[in-house]
Amino acid sequence: MDNLKEKAFQDKIDQDTRIEPKDWMPENYRKALIRQISQHAHSEIVGMLPEGNWVTRAPNLRRKVALLAKVQDEAGHGLYLYAAAETLGVSRDDLIDQLHTGKAKYSSIFNYPTISWADMGTIGWLVDGAAIMNQVPLCRCSYGPYARAMVRVCKEESFHQRQGYEILLTLSRGTEAQKQMLQDSVNRWWWPSLMMFGPSDSDSPHSAQSMAWKIKRFSNDELRQRFVDACVDQARILGVTLPDPDLKWNEERGHYDFGEIDWDEFWQVVKGHGPCNKDRIETRVKAYEDGAWVREAATAYAEKQAKRKEKVA
């Protein structure tokens, strides 16, 4: 019976028919999606912290407003991604609990510190840029609610990317100190941004199945290559050097060659030992715990109001 169902399911996928919440789906498909969508939602929420770190120190009012609005967009993305995950039969509370207890992962990039204003630009350019590379194909992901959420997320992300790049462009035309700030920031964020595409295809445990299910459309290495190719010209316009001595055009491949990623660093951060892993989770847990009395009050109030209405009716 399940075999028949599974075949019908795979046929649908192969014909590019979207899977919707009420459709039958294999348990592992459901699990894989919950894992991926919730990781994505957590990344948005934890991702608010490194940029939120500069909200009170933005260099002028225009930038302050733009940064606040950007971080708010991320909260919004988190909200509809949690909602998309909930269509698969999990609750937001359970997912948040998994984040707080370290069971669920989020994008490792947010475990790096933002130590200068230039980081607000670099995060937009490189981090949001890498996220877009990863996410645009997800707009055609086989699961309907996720694909639809991603359409909106990607629109906003590409706005963020342009905004980040524009911050850097301004620095590149500024004083010596601003140019240094820019180069230093690119030095720190370049390699972690390349790591955002995940391990090489041969070391990526979930990739093959995700491709068959059309949750994923391109391999980690393919997307990483595309990203590098796109960044080189953008770096030239900014007048910054990408910190990779092996980066050079390969005529034969029609792509840029680039150096080996430090996979030890990658796994160190993924396993929870990056520069900010502890801080990030502690901050999220504190916000959640400090807010408990507020959430309880809202629930109690809503219950009282409902009872009052009942009495009137």
Place this chain on the structure above:
Amino acid sequence: MNKDLHNYIIQLGDNSLILGHRISEWCGHGPVLEQDIALTNIALDHVGQARMYYQLAATMEPGKTEDDYAYLRTVTEYKNLLLLEQENKDFGYTIARSFYYDQFHLLILRVLKSCGNKDLSEIAAQAYKEVSYHCRFSSDWVKRLGDGTEESHRRIQRALDEFFPYTAEFFAPSEADNYMAGKYGVDLSKLSSQWSVIVENIVREATLTMPTTPYPQLGGKQGRHSEKLGFILTELQYMQRTYPNSTW
């Protein structure tokens, strides 16, 4: 330049900026995702309003920009209300601070949007819509917290009590306020009783007790601030002070 009018506009801008800055500190730390988003929205409204006021002030003072007012003035040059620089502490204090101010802010904007100064009335008309929402947000939360759990009741009552002495400053006129009353009929003394009635009604509905005190806290409009404003400006102005004369 009309010094009184200019000071008045700066007073409005400073109120918006400092409260907006305080609320923006919540960004990423809210008690629940939806409230995080709502607080950020409100912070954005306030900072947006500050920009409109500072831009207007800059038209009266050749060579100045909005950022000069925000980033290059000292504590004693800031004219915001003392209440607005008080720390967020917890969600209850944040709500209490906004609740008292939002209701006052709406009353002021109602007068300003039909006052004879066209520039100010245009800004006020736009801000009025935003602040109507702020009032709904903060008063709904006063009710939820007041009539929620025992703990939330205790916490919001404490916050309302602690911040109440600062509300006297809303109605204690500065020279700029006196000028606005004489020239444009923006008369604070007429707003005081309206404010009390509105606030008291909501506090009562929230099953809370209206605080009273004979000891007001005054001075913000004259630049006599609490110790907290200096730290706000330290963060706010860090980049402009560290890298002067740069374009961002």
